[in-house]
Structures are given as C-alpha cells and as structure tokens.
Amino acid sequence: MAMRVGVIGCGQFGLVLAAHASRCGHATTLWARTPSECEPLVRTRRSPRLPGFALPGAVAITSDALVALNGADLVITAIPSQYARSVWSVLGGSLPPSSVLVSVAKGLEVGTLQLPSQVLRECVPGAEVVSLSGPSIASEVGSGLPTALVAAGKLDAARLVQRALGGNSWRVYVSEDQIGVEVAGALKNVIALAAGMIDGMQLGTNAKATLLARGIAEIARLGVELGGQRETFFGVAGVGDLATTCFSPEGRTRTLGERLGAGATLAEALASMHSIVEGVDTCRATVALAAARRVDMPLARAVHGVLFDGLAPRDALAGLMRREGSAERL
Amino acid sequence: MAMRVGVIGCGQFGLVLAAHASRCGHATTLWARTPSECEPLVRTRRSPRLPGFALPGAVAITSDALVALNGADLVITAIPSQYARSVWSVLGGSLPPSSVLVSVAKGLEVGTLQLPSQVLRECVPGAEVVSLSGPSIASEVGSGLPTALVAAGKLDAARLVQRALGGNSWRVYVSEDQIGVEVAGALKNVIALAAGMIDGMQLGTNAKATLLARGIAEIARLGVELGGQRETFFGVAGVGDLATTCFSPEGRTRTLGERLGAGATLAEALASMHSIVEGVDTCRATVALAAARRVDMPLARAVHGVLFDGLAPRDALAGLMRREGSAERL
Numbered sequence: 001m002a003m004r005v006g007v008i009g010c011g012q013f014g015l016v017l018a019a020h021a022s023r024c025g026h027a028t029t030l031w032a033r034t035p036s037e038c039e040p041l042v043r044t045r046r047s048p049r050l051p052g053f054a055l056p057g058a059v060a061i062t063s064d065a066l067v068a069l070n071g072a073d074l075v076i077t078a079i080p081s082q083y084a085r086s087v088w089s090v091l092g093g094s095l096p097p098s099s100v101l102v103s104v105a106k107g108l109e110v111g112t113l114q115l116p117s118q119v120l121r122e123c124v125p126g127a128e129v130v131s132l133s134g135p136s137i138a139s140e141v142g143s144g145l146p147t148a149l150v151a152a153g154k155l156d157a158a159r160l161v162q163r164a165l166g167g168n169s170w171r172v173y174v175s176e177d178q179i180g181v182e183v184a185g186a187l188k189n190v191i192a193l194a195a196g197m198i199d200g201m202q203l204g205t206n207a208k209a210t211l212l213a214r215g216i217a218e219i220a221r222l223g224v225e226l227g228g229q230r231e232t233f234f235g236v237a238g239v240g241d242l243a244t245t246c247f248s249p250e251g252r253t254r255t256l257g258e259r260l261g262a263g264a265t266l267a268e269a270l271a272s273m274h275s276i277v278e279g280v281d282t283c284r285a286t287v288a289l290a291a292a293r294r295v296d297m298p299l300a301r302a303v304h305g306v307l308f309d310g311l312a313p314r315d316a317l318a319g320l321m322r323r324e325g326s327a328e329r330l
Numbered sequence: 331m332a333m334r335v336g337v338i339g340c341g342q343f344g345l346v347l348a349a350h351a352s353r354c355g356h357a358t359t360l361w362a363r364t365p366s367e368c369e370p371l372v373r374t375r376r377s378p379r380l381p382g383f384a385l386p387g388a389v390a391i392t393s394d395a396l397v398a399l400n401g402a403d404l405v406i407t408a409i410p411s412q413y414a415r416s417v418w419s420v421l422g423g424s425l426p427p428s429s430v431l432v433s434v435a436k437g438l439e440v441g442t443l444q445l446p447s448q449v450l451r452e453c454v455p456g457a458e459v460v461s462l463s464g465p466s467i468a469s470e471v472g473s474g475l476p477t478a479l480v481a482a483g484k485l486d487a488a489r490l491v492q493r494a495l496g497g498n499s500w501r502v503y504v505s506e507d508q509i510g511v512e513v514a515g516a517l518k519n520v521i522a523l524a525a526g527m528i529d530g531m532q533l534g535t536n537a538k539a540t541l542l543a544r545g546i547a548e549i550a551r552l553g554v555e556l557g558g559q560r561e562t563f564f565g566v567a568g569v570g571d572l573a574t575t576c577f578s579p580e581g582r583t584r585t586l587g588e589r590l591g592a593g594a595t596l597a598e599a600l601a602s603m604h605s606i607v608e609g610v611d612t613c614r615a616t617v618a619l620a621a622a623r624r625v626d627m628p629l630a631r632a633v634h635g636v637l638f639d640g641l642a643p644r645d646a647l648a649g650l651m652r653r654e655g656s657a658e659r660l
Contacts, residue, residue: 134536134540135535135536135539135540135543136536137534137535137536140534140535140536140537141536143534145536145537146533146534146536146537146540146647146651147536147537147540148536148537148540148544150658159656162656169651171540171651173656173657173658174656174657175657175658203475203476204467204470204473204475204476205465205467205470205574205578205580206464206465206467206470206475206476206477206478206574206578207470207475207476207477208573208574208577209465209570209571209572209573209574209577210464210465210476210477210478210501210566210570212569212573213465213564213565213566213568213569213570213573214478214566214570216564216569217564217565231660232660233564234543234546234547234563234564234569234660235543235547235658236540236543236544236658238543239542239543239546239564239569240539240540240542240543241539242539243538243539243542243543243573243576243577244536244538244539246573247535247538247539247573247577248535248536250535317476321476321499321501326489326492326503326504327503327504327505328480328503328505328565328566330561330562330564330565
C-alpha cells in the first residue's frame with residue numbers, strides 16, 4: 001500500500017531512509033533544514049555526507065518542513081538526539097494527527113537524560129512514536145544491501161511501519177519494548193567508542209569481541225533498570241546493532257574512538273570528523289544516568305575518563321583488566 | 331604457583347596455549363603426535379600452521395605423550411573434536427589421577443553428537459574436565475594480545491585453571507555451565523560458516539551483524555534444551571566468541587564460508603584450506619541434534635543445505651529472508 005512519507009533531516013540516515021521509502025513505492029519528501037543544504041541536493045542528488053550515494057529521482061526534496069509533513073502517513077525523524085528537541089518544538093504542531101512518527105535517532109539527550117521517543121512525546125504531545133533501530137550502517141543501507149531492523153512501539157503503529165518499510169531487502173521485526181530498543185541504540189555508541197580505541201591501540205579482534213560481550217551485558221543492566229526487557233538486548237537491535245557499530249570500518253563513532261586510541265585528543269579527533277558523532281554526548285549522559293540509577297557501568301566510565309578526564313586509553317584498559325570478580329556478571 | 335602443564339596437540343591452539351602456559355611460569359611440555367611433526371618444531375620453534383609465531387624456548391617438545399602427561403597438574407587437550415576419542419582412548423590411562431584435563435576443542439562429535447567434555451569423560455572415566463572457551467583467534471593469542479576466556483566445570487577445578495592461566499594479558503572467568511560453554515563454542519563455527527558466506531557474497535556488515543544476533547538466539551535455543559544456561563550464550567564464551575569468529579579475517583571457518591559464498595564447492599573450498607575446519611562436521615552433527623531435540627535451527631539448516639545439498643548461498647539467504655514471523659524469536 002503506497003503511503004506518503006516525510007523524512008525530516010538529510011544526514012546520512014535521512015538520505016538512505018528517503019531512498020528506501022521511495023523504493024518501497026511511497027511518495028517520499030525529504031526535508032533539508034536550510035536552502036544551502038537543499039539546493040545542491042536538488043541539483044546533484046548527492047551529498048558530501050555520504051559519498052557514492054545518489055538519491056533516487058522520485059524523492060522530492062524541500063526546505064519547507066510543512067511540505068514534507070503535509071498529509072504524511074509516516075514521518076521519519078532523522079535528527080540527531082541533541083537537536084531533536086529544538087527541531088520538533090517548532091515542527092510538532094504541524095505533524096498530521098493521524099501520522100506515525102518514526103524515530104531513528106540513537107542517543108540520550110544531555111541534561112534531561114531522555115531517550116529520543118521521550119523527547120519527541122514532550123515536543124509533540126499525543127504523537128504515535130515508533131522507534132526504528134538495528135544494524136544499519138548508512139552506506140550499506142543506501143546500496144540496497146540486506147538490512148534487518150526492529151520497529152518498536154505500540155503494536156498497531158509498529159506493524160504499520162513494518163508493512164510500510166519491510167521488503168526491498170529489508171526485514172522489519174516488531175517489538176513492544178520501545179525503551180529497550182532505544183537504550184540499546186543509544187548506548188551502543190558508547191561501547192563503539194571503546195571498540196574504536198581497541199582498534200587504535202591495535203589490540204585485536206578477540207579483545208573487541210570481549211568488549212562486545214561485556215558491553216551488551218552492561219547496556220542490558222541499565223536498560224532493565226529503565227524498564228526495558230532483557231531479551232531485547234540480545235536481539236537484532238541490541239547485540240546486532242552493537243556488532244555492526246563495533247566492526248564496520250565505516251561507522252563514525254568507531255572511527256572517532258580509533259583516533260583516540262591512536263593518541264589523538266578528543267578535540268583533535270572531533271576536528272577530523274565531518275559529521276556529528278552521537279557517542280560523545282551520549283557517553284556523558286550515560287554516566288550521569290548510571291550514577292542516578294546506581295547501575296555499575298565500568299566500560300562507560302572508562303570511555304568517559306578517556307573522553308573528558310584525560311585518561312589514556314591504555315590506562316583505561318589496564319584498569320578494566322585488573323577488576324575483581326572471577327565470574328562474569330550477566 | 332608454578333605447575334607442570336602438558337599440552338596435547340600441536341595445532342594452532344595447542345601451540346599458543348603452550349606458549350601462554352610457559353609465559354605464566356609453568357613447566358610446559360607440548361606433545362606432537364608424530365616424530366615428523368615434532369622434529370621441525372624442536373629444530374625451528376616454528377610451525378607452518380601458524381606463520382609468524384615462534385614457540386618460547388622454555389616449552390619442552392616431545393613426541394612421547396607419556397612425557398607430556400607424567401606428573402602434570404594441568405593437561406590441555408587441543409585435539410580437534412572428531413579426533414579426541416581416538417587420541418584419548420589411547421592416552422586416557424596415562425593421565426595422572428590428580429590432574430585437571432582442560433578441553434579447548436570446539437565442536438560436536440559426528441555420530442555420537444557428543445560435546446568434547448562428554449567424549450573425554452567416556453575415554454577417561456573419572457577425569458576432572460574443565461572446558462576453556464572464548465574469543466581466541468590463535469594468531470592474536472600467540473602475539474600476547476589481551477584475551478578473555480571462560481573456564482567451565484566444577485568450581486574448584488575451574489578456579490585452578492583460572493589461577494594457572496589468568497594474568498599475562500589473559501582474563502579468565504569461571505563458570506559452572508560447562509554444557510552451555512561447550513554448546514556455544516561448538517555451534518559458533520556453524521554460524522561462522524554463514525558469516526563467511528555473507529562475506530563471500532559481499533552483503534555487508536549489517537547483514538553479518540544480523541546473522542550474529544539471530545545466530546546466538548538459535549544457538550541458545552539448542553543449548554538450553556541440552557541443559558545449558560541461557561545467560562552463558564550472551565557472555566564472553568557465547569556472543570563474544572561468535573563475534574570474533576564471524577568478524578576476524580583470520581578464522582579458518584569463516585574463511586571456508588567465504589570461499590563457499592564466492593561460488594566454490596565444498597570440495598574446492600576444503601582443498602584450499604591447510605588445516606581442519608571444525609564447522610563442517612559440527613554442522614552435520616548440529617542439524618541431527620536439532621532434529622532429535624525438535625529445536626528449530628533455520629540458520630544451521632541453511633548452512634547444511636549449502637554444504638551438503640547443493641543449495642546456492644544466495645538461495646539459502648533468500649529462503650531465510652522470506653520466513654514468516656513478525657516478531658524476533660529470542
């Protein structure tokens with residue numbers, strides 16, 4: 001069933017989601033925030049944010065958000081976590097009441113420590129928010145490679161997203177555990193920073209695989225405390241997303257961590273990136289949230305130490321290897 | 331506390347375990363089955379099985395198993411799953427009664443469908459068997475890179491292994507879930523064949539990460555049915571080992587799968603490998619075991635189809651993408 005789909009945000013993920021929605025047969029409009037972003041996109045169908053990718057001709061592009069929102073059955077918000085509030089405080093009133101709002105941001109808002117769907121519900125009271133998450137490095141999704149995602153929210157809305165976006169090499173699972181799916185999506189970026197550091201220190205795949213296992217255990221502890229279901233963390237949106245983020249050479253968060261592991265300061269590493277890296281702010285928010293909830297998150301604390309407290313990655317690792325405890329905490 | 335350690339088997343893992351035990355300060359003797367394996371190892375300290383690796387001078391090498399077993403506190407058996415019975419049927423009587431037998435094989439015995447510790451207990455009645463498993467690509471372990479493993483068995487014996495082999499960049503967790511740890515170690519090789527096929531078909535990291543998540547869920551289903559604990563599969567010896575096996579470019583099982591994914595037949599792919607690939611026999615045993623226990627293992631069945639029934643990897647994948655079910659089964 002063809003729908004009208006609006007995509008808010010033209011970062012990497014906004015671009016490939018607009019392309020996918022269009023390939024699924026939906027009338028798709030992509031919103032670029034400023035005319036200076038919009039104009040070259042209209043003219044070339046390409047973006048410096050995702051080299052090699054071209055937006056299908058059928059995707060309409062606009063810098064007028066109302067055009068993207070008007071009459072949309074599905075609105076996909078691909079605005080980074082720290083900017084969603086400012087954007088949706090303005091746009092919220094224009095979201096058609098019957099539309100489903102699909103959130104693909106992966107992070108925690110600094111200050112409020114809220115998940116993306118919680119921010120959206122504050123900005124757009126009454127909105128039906130579905131979180132869409134899973135292993136989805138943008139360049140691969142843009143190339144049409146097989147992709148599995150979880151649509152989490154109220155069952156009817158999640159199923160609508162499944163019907164709308166499943167197919168064309170996508171497999172979409174539905175879940176009612178929105179908190180679990182969003183916690184997993186946010187916190188994987190913190191662990192991905194550590195994975196990058198391991199790469200930067202050239203410590204090998206075994207170490208990174210251990211990090212993945214210990215990382216998802218730590219994420220699940222916080223997620224369960226926040227109301228998520230333990231199983232979610234061991235599914236596609238949990239350990240699946242964590243794996244692609246830790247192992248794909250293309251992920252921005254892992255790449256930033258790699259530069260830190262190789263000896264760069266945070267300022268130097270950030271200066272070398274061309275787009276927003278969700279993990280940095282989310283690490284700050286995660287450590288605050290873990291402290292507030294009294295959940296022990298040694299990996300997140302170690303990453304925080306490297307990012308903000310001048311801890312050397314090697315010393316952070318040594319501290320983790322020295323920890324007490326003879327059995328694995330799961 | 332310095333011990334006497336015997337290492338039975340001079341494949342990749344036997345070599346690096348002997349080196350590690352020696353670096354831990356233990357008097358270590360490595361058994362090579364035949365004089366023709368033993369002699370060049372004694373002369374060069376190197377093996378064509380693990381290029382770049384050199385055995386420390388302190389490791390004694392013998393082709394007389396009794397020399398390796400005599401007075402050993404710890405005996406590490408690094409014989410592939412399909413050969414352990416024939417070796418230990420002969421050696422079993424010479425194992426010192428007070429020694430702990432550490433099993434590092436990862437597979438299921440074809441025919442009996444037994445786990446390595448079950449085979450060992452049949453061959454060496456009364457032996458205290460501890461299974462040592464986790465993300466441990468041999469070349470990295472040999473280079474002294476950080477390694478985390480789980481020692482699973484009776485608590486006292488597992489703790490002895492932890493004390494003996496922990497340190498020197500190794501972190502050893504103890505677990506009483508020997509079945510879970512061994513099932514995870516065996517079945518990861520089946521999923522790694524599928525991961526290699528994804529690489530051979532160039533389907534990307536997102537697809538491989540999805541396979542990892544769906545793979546560990548499937549492994550856990552069988553493992554729980556066999557008496558393992560669900561948590562084990564989401565720990566270092568479960569999803570951790572699976573991750574390194576699926577993502578390290580060096581793993582033999584993944585490499586074999588990659589050749590199959592690129593179009594080679596099983597015979598062609600096997601001919602190009604220089605050592606035993608545990609996953610092939612274990613896949614056969616897994617499908618038989620899953621059928622006997624009535625556990626649904628679609629990924630293992632798909633790999634079996636490619637290995638033995640002439641199914642093309644692309645058709646196997648298409649079959650998996652078409653499967654029914656809107657929620658993830660965890």
